[in-house]
Amino acid sequence: MLSRRTLLFAFPAIGSLWATRGAAQSYPVRPVRFVVPVAPGAATDLVARQVSVSLNRLWNGSAVVENRPGAGGAVGTDVVAKSPPDGYTLLFTFSSHFTNPWVERTPYNVITDFEPVARLASTALVMVTATDSPFKTVRDVIAAARKLPGSVTYASAGDGTPSHMCGALLNATAGIRLNHVPYKNGSLAMIETANGQVQLAFSGPAALPLIRAGKLRVLAVTSAKRSAVMADAPTMNKAAGIDGYDIVSPVWAFAPKGTSAAIVGKLSEAFGVIAASSEFKAFCAAQSLDPDFQSAAAVQAGLAAEAEKWRRLVQLTRG
Secondary structure (H helix, E strand, C coil), X not given: CCCHHHHHHHHHHHHHHHHHXXXXXXXXXXXXXXXXXXXXXXXXXXXXXXXXXXXXXXXXXXXXXXXXXXXXXXXXXHHHHCCCCCCCEEEEECCHHHHHXXXXXXXXXXXXXXXXXXXXXXXXCEEEEECCCCCXXXXXXXXXXXHCXXXXXXXXXXXXXXXXXXXXXXXXXXXXXXXXXXXXXXXXXXXXXXXXXXXXXXXXXXXXXXXXXXXXXXXXXXCCCCCCCCCCCCEHHHHHCCCCCCCEEEEEEEEECCCCHHHHHXXXXXXXXXXXXXXXXXXXXXXXXXXXXXXXXXXXXXXXXXXXXXXXXXXHHCC
């Protein structure tokens, strides 16, 4: 039989549990804010807006997107880290979430200050060359780079960007030395590659207009599995005859640390329904993204490995 003292200690805990469950059942009762740490129009922003529209329809409620760009995504990320853990502020973010702490000091910890909610989509990058380039395959590139180390150039969207990391990882895995040429943005890098100013480039969707116009040839995708966006392109592992090459830029949703498991679970389940819908798949196809849903639990299970992968890639760009 429980003593009076035991019951006195137990009642507050039981009451707290009931309150948490009740809050999750009634959630949301006001608009959910999706903070996007980049400017409008970026892939992360577009995904957040599509999810907000679908979530409003699913829950008959309101989700609003708020862009808070700055410091490579660190400004908006810090806003979410410092927000109340009540489920009403979420972060929609991308690879810079994991690379920023290794580029410069951030006021938050990407592992301990956030609760994973879901991974929603991803985009593989492509390795491209001009259509009149002598490089017909990745093995042609590797052979040339081995014959004259440093003679083969590749363009990126800038130092420390995923496109820079793609070249650095190929150098490491294939044992070659491609010469990196950083540009101010991906679009300019693609134009210069198509014009033959540089021999190769790694890019995301910025390459698609020139690929479709027949001015760039795709040699490989950077993901470990084929991309629906570039269904005919081989993976880098297969094209180069290497192992361990895998770079995709996902879109994740995170909540502030301490958000209840019940609310995170409710959000993750809703995002899973949205990600499985034909509407979301059509959206991804139109935006050159691959639907790539992972639940909160799945993201949490791979969080440390994800952070370590991006840390290693940042280190590779530093030679």
